[in-house]
Amino acid sequence: MEYKSYNLTNYKTNKILKNLPQEAKESIEVVGNVLPFKANNYIINELIDWDNYIDDPLFHLCFPQKEMLRENHYNMVKEALHNGSSAEEVFNVCNAIRSELNPHPSGQQCLNVPFFNGNRLNGVQHKYRETVLFFPGSGQTCHAYCSFCFRWPQFVGKKSLRFAGKESHDLIKYLKVHKEVTDILFTGGDPMTMSANVFSKYLNPVLDSLAETNIQTIRIGTKALSFWPYRFVTDKDSEDMLRIFESIVKKGINLAIMAHFNHPRELDTNIVKEAILKIRSTGAQIRTQSPVFKHINNDPLLWAEMWRKQVNLNCIPYYMFMARDTGAKEYFEISISEAHRIFKEAYSSVSGICRTVRGPSMSCTPGKVMVSGISEIHNEKVFVLRFIQARNSDWVAKPFFAKYDENASWINELKPAFSDKFFFEDEMAEIYHSKLTDCEENKFE
Ligand SMILES: *Cc1c(COP(=O)(O)O)cnc(C)c1O
Numbered sequence: 001m002e003y004k005s006y007n008l009t010n011y012k013t014n015k016i017l018k019n020l021p022q023e024a025k026e027s028i029e030v031v032g033n034v035l036p037f038k039a040n041n042y043i044i045n046e047l048i049d050w051d052n053y054i055d056d057p058l059f060h061l062c063f064p065q066k067e068m069l070r071e072n073h074y075n076m077v078k079e080a081l082h083n084g085s086s087a088e089e090v091f092n093v094c095n096a097i098r099s100e101l102n103p104h105p106s107g108q109q110c111l112n113v114p115f116f117n118g119n120r121l122n123g124v125q126h127k128y129r130e131t132v133l134f135f136p137g138s139g140q141t142c143h144a145y146c147s148f149c150f151r152w153p154q155f156v157g158k159k160s161l162r163f164a165g166k167e168s169h170d171l172i173k174y175l176k177v178h179k180e181v182t183d184i185l186f187t188g189g190d191p192m193t194m195s196a197n198v199f200s201k202y203l204n205p206v207l208d209s210l211a212e213t214n215i216q217t218i219r220i221g222t223k224a225l226s227f228w229p230y231r232f233v234t235d236k237d238s239e240d241m242l243r244i245f246e247s248i249v250k251k252g253i254n255l256a257i258m259a260h261f262n263h264p265r266e267l268d269t270n271i272v273k274e275a276i277l278k279i280r281s282t283g284a285q286i287r288t289q290s291p292v293f294k295h296i297n298n299d300p301l302l303w304a305e306m307w308r309k310q311v312n313l314n315c316i317p318y319y320m321f322m323a324r325d326t327g328a329k330e331y332f333e334i335s336i337s338e339a340h341r342i343f344k345e346a347y348s349s350v351s352g353i354c355r356t357v358r359g360p361s362m363s364c365t366p367g368k369v370m371v372s373g374i375s376e377i378h379n380e381k382v383f384v385l386r387f388i389q390a391r392n393s394d395w396v397a398k399p400f401f402a403k404y405d406e407n408a409s410w411i412n413e414l415k416p417a418f419s420d421k422f423f424f425e426d427e428m429a430e431i432y433h434s435k436l437t438d439c440e441e442n443k444f445e
């Protein structure tokens, strides 16, 4: 299958999109100027149910909807587009709106970027002791864009908002010294948009230095199985990519494809099943993850079905995330109590083999906070929380409590129970201040 991608400038060359009602096209154009928009022929022809597209989760996954912007923002862009403003003026209006949408949640830029020999390591984040994220410069795009993407600033022009590593040599120097790092996660964007050839230019230095680092797992974060499964089946270098996977596994490295699936329908096409088989036949594992969102997947039956299908296809359910506080969050967000209900009902209806999944989890500045449950202690209703990952690994797996709040949708809206502070708050403030100084000293832009 030949890949055809659609964006704001060419989407009307697709018959289905061209024939959408004017209203839908306006939403695409107005919202798509602020939040990134890209779809492709596989999503349009095989995933979206056009008979019911208005409420179709897969349509909402890739296509900008009017309500994704606040009304005043929407009107500002619409006005700029229709009153003859120059492209630059439109861009400036949109940029101002973007900067109000919290483009870098959870202190990613200041707190997670490591320093080596006094220099910032570009394209690298090191937040949790064992795992380093690497953003290869050539993989900072995706086969289509999710409307809820928390990495959306990667796709909208402004260089200073972007993470990208030109090559992996500096990272290798860092890994040789930081032996606590066992896992490297190639992420983006989507590293599987790179050709096999380009991907191996980033990967080979990692493989060549295994004797001097402590790398044991290589993960690749990707949505290609959902957005373009042909990547692993019919693309002209699909065999080359599979041979690369095989060579990683042959070195005794655990290769984990961290696959992003949001809806069971993404697992139904013949091509995705074939792609999964091909990847699994290289010895790579596939672990799956997804955020939980209104309009997309806020239904426990859907999650149970999705996990079950994944397991039947030999994938391992890994994470259920909460919507990050960025972009069109208000459109997608559900409360913590609702996310927990969805998780609990789904989790309790599948067998233990599917219960490798953890969640719902909030990736916030101190770490990944999982909502373990809702409980009552001494007549006080509380959320039971725990870190599944933390900036300080001593915090991990220690339960803590927040006052139950029906409407809270992120950790910053929660109040500690039985105490005036969460146990990690003082230490977190120290970490915050020390890292912030690093940032300022290096004239971080
Ligand atoms: C989730 C995440 C990881 C990986 O954590 P695991 O618990 O090992 O899956 C690493 N870095 C960041 C910033 C993350 O959000």
Ligand code: SF4
Residues within 6 Å of the ligand: 141, 142, 144, 145, 146, 148, 149, 150, 151, 152, 188, 189, 190, 222, 223, 260
């Ligand atoms: S695949 Fe991931 S990085 Fe790409 S648009 Fe979707 S959420 Fe964002």
